Amino acid sequence: MSEPIASGDSAWMPVSPCGAHCVHTSVPPAPGWRAVARLTALGAVGLTVVTVGAATIVLPRPVRHGYWRGSARIALRTMGVSLTVDDRRPADGRRLRGALMVANHISFLDIVALAGVSPARFVAKREVLQMGGFGPVARLFGVLPHVRGDLRRLRPMVDRVAGILDRGRAVAVFPEGTTWCGTASGRFHPAFFQAAIDAGVPVLPVRLSYTDRGHDTTMPGFLGQDTIGSTLMRIVRSRDLQITVTVFELQMPAGDRRRLAAQARALIAPADAVGTGREVAVDVTAPARREVAAQAVA
Template structure:
């Protein structure tokens, strides 16, 4: 994010900021906001503590419980889930996949967990931020210090170990959040874990909408604090988070080819933004994008592993 440790050349930096989030024209009323706060508090005090009891239950029971809890969390803050699952029926039972997704908000964790609970890799700072930290820890978030190359092998080893045990792991290869109009390049580091373990890669696209049009309200952007994003979502009306799950991809080629292929699968169609943006909303030129970067290499499952 801009202004947050940008001096480190290895630290991902987003071109998105407050200019990407227009003011709400018609927000939720006081009663609705109060109800959402009450609902979220109830989940934190009931469903999350009860989730510890599922540790002694079979895995299918745990998965259903945490999917239900994540969906309740989305409903509590006013986010409706729209799931588009493009996986073949048999592929929906694959365990131990490396799940990769674009990154817009910390609500992405709930959105993905509502589809398939997994261990998440997220920046360490989020886990020490207010009430959100304990909530994310309940969803198995693995802390990672962005830009710290010396710590990367340790984190990769943890991810590889989980994949070998048949546990799904979610990473956000952009390394930071973007508004959804702009997008970052996929960093290839964590794709090495899929190549080393032979685990399939599951690309997931996340987008936030209102009345079928993309919105940036839930974005965790620029100098936003967690509370800023929370307040925008709690005060918004008619928000939907759309989660599109693509078919599993084989761990072939090298990590850069694999990252480029998955990035091409889930990259948003920015032309839709121009068709659907409100009057007076900043155009694409105000938000740096990667549309001018060279296209990813052609994908072939026959590429040899390295």
Template sequence: MEAVRRGAALAETLARRGDIGNRAAEALRALGIRLDTDGERPSVPGGPGTLIVANHVSWLDIVGLLALEPVTFLAKREIARWPVFGSLARRVDTVFVDRWALRTLPEAVAAVAERLRAGRSVAVFPEATTWCSPPGGPFRRAVFQAALDARAPIRPVTLTYLQRGEPTTVAAFVGDDGLATSVGRVARARELTLRVDVHPALPPQGDRRSLAEQARAAVLGREPAGV
């Protein structure tokens, strides 16, 4: 019953009108999740927006990033139909992409570049799916073209979930997990922390392949391939 209550509190908090960042922070508190950051914001102030690239673990990734600052997202089309989260994604002007229709990818990349030029920061998960632990999957390159086209900085971000100070997979949203099942599991967890490490920005230089490799290396805390 406690998990149901806390899950309902999450949905109610996110559904309320008002500042989305404050509501996201309240939602984390409703679930008993501590947000731990290194004090930096993912965006680079001034000029075009920032392309924020992060590893992907859970639906909580979105809530955690929104609690830090008002960003928009590039997300799979299916999220638009999710209860609560679909409405939230639409309200922050998310760009939805059909992962199974590659012909639509250039349009999505152009939409991200348009938002970056307008000064909006866009958060993306280049692995394109969730992973329960590092090293995760390769970073898909296409979205880095948006940063090159908009001359926008790229900010790598590492998301880590901890329980009682140790790495945990309790928040992972993978395999055959349903959203309700995952929310319930998170709501039952105790002493859960989302750690957000913000790394130095990468300039929009070179090609999208090298940018993808540099960003992934920064997220994983490794040297880029070939270095």
């Protein structure tokens, strides 16, 4: 979701031009009763997932991951969303362990869809943990809150991600830094690719795309001034929403973070994606601070 540029510590902030004008579909919405039924079921599933999920912390990791993978898929189906996985990795390369998963970012459903494929620690903006209804689930998923635009906290967060990767855990990031509608995409900011290089682990590029009854749709997008409620209503009013998760081959951490980011985006971004993303400088006056800012987003 795009947010206004703040002053002070938020010297650099990813900006997306996507908003309400991007939301479109060629499929008429489902009847209201179906949306109400889906929301009711989602509330029951969410309560169960949170209640039982809190107890899974004492279980072995494979069991815990299996629970969250299954719960994510159940939550999607409850909302009327189907999940398709197109895994293009060789059979011997499908064990995700200590890899940095990077994906394009369209909706808060992205986290649920990726968790339904392979649970990982997600890096997401701090506001995600403050979303009513979604925040508690995000905490149980182990979401790592990141303060976007605060350059003083960027390097410590990259180091934290590198430490998790070094312990053989998977971490997922959205390097665009904000949501795009899916028909356009932003540039991949390279900062978190440094964590893969520091830990010596591969990068796993993943593409997320959405269709409704076989037609491309931007309805699930969390865009512009959307709230979680307005986006959720569009999702449950979809006829036959499908998320396709395309998993590409592992990219080894050779070269520098800019090269890794460019390689990942070349695989993930749709061929007709025209957006380039941009960063806007705000209140950067001291030379030392200007240098730090440039290094952080370069």
